[in-house]
Amino acid sequence: MGITSKFHVQNHPLIRKQDLPNLPKELQEDFNEIFLDILSRDPYTRCGFEGHILTREPLKGWRTLDITDDQKIAYRLVYKIIDTPSIKKVEIISFDSHDPAYSKAETRAPREAGRKWSR
Numbered sequence: 001m002g003i004t005s006k007f008h009v010q011n012h013p014l015i016r017k018q019d020l021p022n023l024p025k026e027l028q029e030d031f032n033e034i035f036l037d038i039l040s041r042d043p044y045t046r047c048g049f050e051g052h053i054l055t056r057e058p059l060k061g062w063r064t065l066d067i068t069d070d071q072k073i074a075y076r077l078v079y080k081i082i083d084t085p086s087i088k089k090v091e092i093i094s095f096d097s098h099d100p101a102y103s104k105a106e107t108r109a110p111r112e113a114g115r116k117w118s119r
Contacts, residue, residue, distance in 0.1 A: 007088045009040045012108055019095045024069065031095065035065060035077060039090045043081045058109050076101035
């Protein structure tokens with residue numbers, strides 16, 4: 001794939017407390033086994049998975065990993081890439097079905113500065 005350095009992935013503190021417990025078991029497993037790896041290896045093109053860059057405030061510049069389950073329910077994992085010569089990091093701010101993922105991201109984004117995020 002040509003990717004030489006991995007990105008450190010950090011989760012907003014509420015991902016594991018609020019988001020993951022309310023998702024289907026399969027998505028919880030995929031988050032840990034697939035999605036974290038995808039974002040650490042290739043956050044820009046998501047290893048070919050669907051996604052897009054958000055263009056409206058307050059989430060302008062944030063990105064999504066778009067997921068549709070077997071029941072055709074659309075989920076969004078919302079994240080931001082920090083890519084500088086000294087920092088290669090992905091910050092995940094929310095993971096939920098379509099509209100709730102964006103709502104959570106909007107309420108969490110202003111609070112992100114200065115917060116400790118976890119792996």
